[in-house]
Amino acid sequence: MKTRRGLQFVALVLAMILLAACSKTATPKSSGKPKVLTVGYGAEPGNMLPYGSGGEASVRANMFDSLVRRDRDLKLAPSLATSWETSQDGKTWTFHLRKNVKFHNGEPFNAQAVKWTFDTQTMGKTSVVKTQFTDVTEVKVVDDYTVQFVTKNQFPLLLNYLSSSFFAMPPKYYQEVGGDPGFDKKPIGTGPFKFVEWVKNERIVMEANPDYFLGRPKLDKVIFRPIPETATRLAELLSGGVDVIMQVPPEHVGTIKNSPNARVEMRNSVRVVFIGLRTDQKPFDDVRVRRAVNLAINKDELMKSVLAGQGYLTPGPLSPLVWGYDSSIKGYGYDVQQAKQLLADAGYPDGFSVTLETPVGRYLKDKEVSEWVAGELAKIGIKVTVKTFEWGQYLEKYRNHKYDTMYVLGWGGTAYDADFVFSNLFESSNFRSYYKVAEVDKKIAEARNLVDANKRLALYKELQEKIVSDAPWIFLYGQIDAWGLANRVNWSPGLTEYAWLWDADVK
């Protein structure tokens, strides 16, 4: 990790020197040539199987469709289903499918394809998403263009999970090519782009699907290039080798902004970064201590100086991008005096010593954030030792839930629903939780199985108030992702954190 940061620093310095010396502009492309857009991203997918581990959201999204999709503002929009409704008891969802849709190989898309995909792929042996759908008992074909999902109890997250984790696949083709190995070589979906070739570790090429149901994409070709080093991605963008780069680190933002050929666009990410506290042991078993550490951190300053503006305030456990977020929730301000007072009241007038465990390189500036928090807590007498871990090692701690006292974690996901945060991080039956409160458990379980949106919202409001007040975390911030775009690109990324390029164009 050290080399990587050294690398970025060197690249930044070099880029600044060189850019100052050079003011070339990109050569204009003549019209009539095929419109090609190249995306540079971090790690290439392990495979092209929509349900296997090691997939890549941007690659998948351009080849496959779901029944419903997230639009650029994260609203649920029709996709392969044009409309849907729930039954009186809330346990049957009926989807009306789009007619005349064909898979890239010409195979018709219909209700049978949905049922087959769900039964054999989404819930298949190697599927990594099947637990999202354990509440679904059956998928029924009503007629060619109507399909029903029957759930064992009310399951409000069905649409969320369908939009993020269901991808229609062609049953006949899949069997013809002999299942996963054949499908991995030439994946077929209904999406705006068709698979052309995959040169391993080099590029994935797709071409426009002229029959796409929303209309033909404006681009003729899309190329995805895996480029692991952020400094190299930057150099590619500046030299015109790629048009779109993802996950631009804060230190490269200025370089791109100063370039005559490229621009930066910032998007709030759903990923919330927080510091978990071991509420089951001293000293964080005392709520006064937990509130004190929340009050001791100047978050505005943290976001400004450590994250260089790539963070936004999250008062409680939820990002405002998540359904169920309540805007009336008041978080902890910055008040060192009150923090000291609370510590004294709790019997720690002189503070104490703890450790803070953090991964390195997983979240934006994770190590620097941890060190900064340690510095803030020192001001109220708490001595924090920061321990850093490579992500794989850190995951073992996470899985076994064996943190010392304080730990850094980010939580995002693609469900965009409060349940995904509460069920996973605050329900006491969950392995990730040190926080165990019966009243909270009851409300989480109740909200999970309720399709009535207003009742759910009310429950989530209460949960947010309770959790902010109990402060089992130090609430920090939501991440802001930076995208680098060449000026020739006529497109701007949505909030979905992947590049869906149907509406993209290049000059």
Added chain:
Amino acid sequence: MARFLTARLLHSALVIVGVSFLVFALVHLGGDPAVVLMPLEATPEEVEAFRVDNGFDKPFLVQFEHFAVKAVHGDFGTSLRHQRPAMEVVLEALPATARLGGLALLMSVLFAVPLGVLAAVKRGTWIDSLTNVLGLLGQSVPTFWLGLVLMMLFGVHWRLLPVSGAGGLKHLIMPGITLAAYSGALIMRLLRSSMLEVLTKDFLRTARSKGLPERTVLYKHALRNAAIPVVTIIALRIGPMLGGALITEEVFAYPGMGRLAMNAISNRDVPVIQAFVFVIGIAIVLSNLIVDLAYVALDPRIRYS
């Protein structure tokens, strides 16, 4: 000769088995693959199911035996991330790495041999000092720094070469130089000192005194005698060129084995790591064998029996 070869090959096989075992042990010490491969939101039951499916729940020695028995049959298991045979994944990346490594080795030899000889002949002059500085730089400049400087100059500033990726010969130039720098410097310095030693030998005086032209003296008599340690080093560099092109491949987003291995390590993709080590092991063993044979060609006094 045949007996020597058989013995060497048997010995090599043992080395590869030993290395495989060590790597297997190290990878397992490194942590649980299930932990890294499963998504954050996976339940403990899913993680356990994954472990059982892939046999990670079995005792270490049982897992090794399983691996070894299959490996003998050429089956290195299925990559956890690619869902394809691990050896296939590795071998796919081998040609790209071999191209880059081969070119880099060639570049380093082309750079090192003339300069090494020149430095020895012109000992103590400014040419010697200059090559000395070049050698020092080549060996001490960090690979990623050199790579990025080249990239920024030739790729971004002058736009003469593609910044990264693979495709034609153009794509190989910058990573080739980056990878060749260390080896080139190493070989050059070694050749210089080896030449200096040979140049004082009596047989060279004899060669000169019988009226041979200086070029023949240097390149036929001196270089050939100075070449033995150099050939050893060149051959020893084959392994690092294949397996150690890691940083160069990362920086230049080059689709080779080093990058694949790096990815496999951070994803705990055990079968791919095993297959990679096996391939590298074979390459190193083979290159060592070639050196031993090259000695015979270079020095008629060496005989194996």
